[in-house]
Structure formats: structure tokens, C-alpha cells
Amino acid sequence: MHINVVGSGYIGTTIAAWFAEIGHDVTNVDIDESVVAAINDGRAPIHEPGLDELMAAHGGETLVGTTDYDEISGDVTFLALPTPSKGDGSIDLSAMEAAAESLGEAIAGDGEHVVVVKSTVVPGTTRERVAPIVAEAADMTVGEDLHVAMNPEFLREGYALEDFKNPDKIVVGSEDSVAFETLADVYDPLMAAAADETAYVETGLREAEMIKYANNAFLATKISLINEIGNICKEYGVDAYEVADAIALDHRISEQFLRSGLGWGGSCFPKDVAAIRAAARERGYEPELLDATVAVNDKQPERLLGLLDEHRDVAGERVAVLGLSFKPGTDDIRYTRAIPVIEGLQSRGAEVVAYDPVAVENMRAEFPDIAYADGAAAALEGAHAALVVTDWDEFAALDSEFDAMADPVVIDGRRVVERREGITYDGLTW
Ligand SMILES: NC(=O)c1ccc[n+]([C@@H]2O[C@H](COP(=O)([O-])OP(=O)(O)OC[C@H]3O[C@@H](n4cnc5c(N)ncnc54)[C@H](O)[C@@H]3O)[C@@H](O)[C@H]2O)c1
Numbered sequence: 362m363h364i365n366v367v368g369s370g371y372i373g374t375t376i377a378a379w380f381a382e383i384g385h386d387v388t389n390v391d392i393d394e395s396v397v398a399a400i401n402d403g404r405a406p407i408h409e410p411g412l413d414e415l416m417a418a419h420g421g422e423t424l425v426g427t428t429d430y431d432e433i434s435g436d437v438t439f440l441a442l443p444t445p446s447k448g449d450g451s452i453d454l455s456a457m458e459a460a461a462e463s464l465g466e467a468i469a470g471d472g473e474h475v476v477v478v479k480s481t482v483v484p485g486t487t488r489e490r491v492a493p494i495v496a497e498a499a500d501m502t503v504g505e506d507l508h509v510a511m512n513p514e515f516l517r518e519g520y521a522l523e524d525f526k527n528p529d530k531i532v533v534g535s536e537d538s539v540a541f542e543t544l545a546d547v548y549d550p551l552m553a554a555a556a557d558e559t560a561y562v563e564t565g566l567r568e569a570e571m572i573k574y575a576n577n578a579f580l581a582t583k584i585s586l587i588n589e590i591g592n593i594c595k596e597y598g599v600d601a602y603e604v605a606d607a608i609a610l611d612h613r614i615s616e617q618f619l620r621s622g623l624g625w626g627g628s629c630f631p632k633d634v635a636a637i638r639a640a641a642r643e644r645g646y647e648p649e650l651l652d653a654t655v656a657v658n659d660k661q662p663e664r665l666l667g668l669l670d671e672h673r674d675v676a677g678e679r680v681a682v683l684g685l686s687f688k689p690g691t692d693d694i695r696y697t698r699a700i701p702v703i704e705g706l707q708s709r710g711a712e713v714v715a716y717d718p719v720a721v722e723n724m725r726a727e728f729p730d731i732a733y734a735d736g737a738a739a740a741l742e743g744a745h746a747a748l749v750v751t752d753w754d755e756f757a758a759l760d761s762e763f764d765a766m767a768d769p770v771v772i773d774g775r776r777v778v779e780r781r782e783g784i785t786y787d788g789l790t791w
């Protein structure tokens with residue numbers, strides 16, 4: 362089967378590479394020439410475990426990158442374009458709309474086509490915003506020769522391939538039997554190889570769009586809830602992690618996403634929770650619980666800095682920030698909790714020295730004026746305090762490195778450092 366994927370970022374590259382791996386021929390369109398060159402050279406344009414090997418095997422062969430929409434062939438195209446937040450939280454559809462128009466022009470006169478929205482979009486977008494643009498540019502009719510589906514993606518960065526090839530569920534929304542049949546063919550090899558528990562859900566367009574937001578809103582709220590419980594635990598001197606371990610034994614709760622601490626960041630939760638809150642308000646519904654989910658999340662960095670204030674006035678003092686990425690295993694710093702933490706330290710007049718195993722260069726572009734160390738030990742040396750922001754494993758192994766601090770005050774935002782002799786330990790949840 363021939364599949365076109367428009368957009369080759371985290372999602373587009375991952376799905377294009379895996380479609381090639383399971384035997385499909387893939388054309389991957391992106392407007393960024395360096396991305397296209399990487400694909401055709403057999404190199405991954407993004408950092409994801411396992412992707413280099415797949416790109417080396419298929420890039421430039423059964424997976425071809427191009428900037429030219431006219432190279433689209435076959436009869437199914439996935440749209441994996443960015444849908445970033447606008448100032449009011451609603452999603453910016455400009456990339457999606459530009460791609461829809463280019464796709465429509467490219468497929469005009471080619472016969473029937475199935476267009477699949479892979480990006481995260483609010484209910485109604487596929488039918489009311491994307492489909493009409495493709496239809497007009499292609500001079501096609503939705504439901505006749507233009508078939509439309511929405512297929513949200515649930516993979517996590519750092520585990521993108523693993524999650525895509527072995528998902529809990531594949532969700533396909535449509536109102537069109539040709540689109541359902543085509544998507545079933547696309548995913549047939551994946552379903553055949555995936556775990557028995559992988560569910561294949563066929564639903565409506567709007568339902569598929571909403572399922573993605575509901576998934577992320579639920580997970581973000583679960584973290585904010587455990588953070589609120591962690592904050593209450595802290596007031597009572599209760600170990601929040603022991604509490605979490607025990608409530609996780611209730612299958613209705615489960616052990617996933619119960620790590621309390623500095624809260625959630627990344628390219629998805631902040632943007633998606635903002636988008637669904639904005640969409641709710643647009644229809645006159647006040648999403649009070651989701652507002653609280655964000656409010657709790659926003660306060661966690663302030664709470665961390667408040668703990669630091671209880672131990673030291675850091676004006677003019679060197680303070681180490683350990684961890685910059687929004688979670689371990691990635692160099693992605695979008696909406697990382699490190700940003701409000703660094704800003705809070707700067708407003709206190711501290712000399713910040715930051716370290717992360719992979720995200721230093723990305724953070725340097727955002728904060729060129731703070732110091733960066735090439736290891737945790739170097740960051741800690743001479744520091745009057747250390748704040749742990751990201752739960753990288755290597756921070757759990759730190760020990761004698763704390764001895765080199767001018768004052769060993771360690772404020773842990775992720776519960777990775779053990780309390781030990783010789784350090785003044787404090788943490789958000791303990
Ligand atoms: N990143 C994730 O983990 C993740 C997970 C699930 C869903 N999503 C959703 O998937 C969508 C894509 O996200 P992403 O992280 O892959 O985005 P991204 O920013 O990593 O990549 C988007 C790509 O689209 C390209 N592009 C922009 N305009 C274009 C155009 N007109 N024509 C062709 N290419 C164009 C860009 O050059 C870029 O390479 C978003 O809606 C996001 O919410 C992302």
C-alpha cells in the first residue's frame with residue numbers, strides 16, 4: 362500500500378518510518394528542506410530511540426522525503442502538522458490549513474483520496490475546517506470522492522516507536538465506510554503484530570478528536586491530583602510516595618502517572634489542556650476542574666522555590682539546577698518546569714548554574730545568560746543550594762558530589778535524591 366504523510370516532526374517521522382517498516386511505501390512531505398534531506402540520507406530528523414535504525418533501513422528507499430506535494434501518489438494521506446497554542450489557548454490551524462490546501466491542489470484530478478487528520482484538533486475541526494479546504498482545492502466532494510478520517514495519536518516522546526507499534530488502542534473516527542476500510546488496511550499489519558490487548562476503536566469524527574483531548578486532560582489532571590495530595594501530605598509529614606504506592610493497588614486507580622512533584626510540561630499536556638479549556642469556553646462551558654488542573658500545576662515550581670526560601674536567601678549565591686528537559690529521556694524543553702524555576706531563581710538574584718544530560722544546548726538558546734556545567738558534579742561544586750527539576754536516573758546516583766557544595770541544601774522536585782548524612786534535604790513531597 363502507498364501512504365503519504367504530510368509533516369515530518371515527532372509524529373510524522375515516527376509514523377512514516379513505522380509504516381515503511383511494516384511494508385508500506387511512504388512519501389513524507391515537509392516544507393523543511395533539511396528534514397527532507399535527512400530522510401533521504403537515511404538519517405532521523407528528530408531524536409527518538411530506535412528511529413535512526415529505521416531511517417537507515419528505509420530512508421531514500423521505501424520511505425522518500427520531499428518538499429513537493431506533487432510527489433504525493435496513491436490514495437491515502439495523513440496530516441501530521443503542528444497545532445500550537447495561540448495566546449488564548451485555542452489551537453493555531455495555520456499549518457494544517459496551508460497543508461490541506463497544498464494537498465488538495467496536488468490530488469486534484471487524481472481520483473478518490475482518503476485524508477486522515479493525525480494532528481490533535483478540537484471537535485469539529487476535521488469536518489468543518491480541514492475537509493472543506495481540501496475539497497475546494499481538489500474540486501472534490503466530501504463523502505463521494507474525498508473520504509475523511511481522524512486518527513489521533515497517543516505515543517509519548519522518548520518511547521515514540523515503541524508506543525506506535527504497540528499501542529493500547531488505535532482510534533479511527535469517520536462517517537465514511539471507504540475511510541474506515543482504508544484505515545483498516547493501513548493498520549492491518551500493525552494490528553497483526555501488536556499485543557493481543559491492542560484495541561481498534563472505530564468511532565465518529567468528533568468523538569475521535571475529543572478522545573485525544575480527554576486522554577491528555579485525564580492524565581494531566583491525574584498528575585495534578587496526586588500533586589495536590591502530595592502537597593497535603595507534605596503539610597502533615599506524610600510520605601506521599603508510600604500513599605501513592607498503596608492507592609495504586611486499587612485497579613481502578615492504577616500505578617501510572619502517580620509520581621508527584623514539580624508537575625507536567627512538554628509539547629502536549631499544556632497545549633492540549635489549554636485548547637480543550639478554550640474550546641469549552643467558546644461553547645459557554647466553564648471547565649472548572651481543568652482550570653484547577655492547570656492552577657495546581659503552575660504552583661508547583663513556586664512551592665519548590667518557597668522551600669528553598671525557607672532554607673537560604675540565595676541572592677548573589679550560586680545555585681545548581683539539575684535537569685532541564687520536561688521529562689527524562691528527551692532533550693525537549695517545551696513548557697519544562699525548569700523555565701519557571703530558573704526565572705524564580707533569577708528574580709531572587711541567584712547565580713544559576715544548570716546541568717542536563719542532553720538538553721543544555723536547547724536551554725542555552727532560551728537562557729543564554731545563565732551558566733551551564735558539563736556534569737552534575739561540576740554544577741554542584743561551590744553551590745549554596747541545588748534544585749532537582751527532572752528525574753534523570755543519574756541524579757539518584759549522586760553522593761559524594763554533594764560534599765563539594767558550599768552549603769549542601771538540596772531541594773528535590775522529583776523525589777530522586779535519597780535523604781543522606783551531610784546534606785540538608787527538602788522535597789516537594791517529603
Ligand atoms: N509530539 C508528540 O509527542 C505528539 C503526540 C501525539 C500527538 N501529537 C500531535 O501531532 C501533531 C504534530 O506534532 P509534532 O510534535 O509532530 O509537530 P512538530 O512540530 O514536531 O513537526 C511538524 C512538522 O510539520 C512541518 N510542517 C509545517 N507546516 C507544513 C506544511 N504546510 N507542509 C508540510 N509540512 C509542514 C514542520 O516543518 C515540522 O517538521 C500536533 O497536533 C501534536 O499535538 C504530538
Ligand SMILES: O=c1ccn([C@@H]2O[C@H](COP(=O)(O)OP(=O)(O)O[C@H]3O[C@H](CO)[C@@H](O)[C@H](O)[C@H]3O)[C@@H](O)[C@H]2O)c(=O)[nH]1
Binds near residue numbers: 516519580620625
Ligand atoms: O507520574 C507522572 C507522570 C508524568 N509526569 C510529567 O508529565 C509530563 C508528561 O509526561 P509524558 O506523558 O510521559 O510525556 P509526553 O511525551 O508529553 O506524552 C503525553 O503527551 C503526548 C502528546 O499528546 C501523548 O500522546 C501521550 O499519550 C502523553 O503521555 C512530564 O513533564 C512528566 O514529568 C509527572 O509529573 N508525574
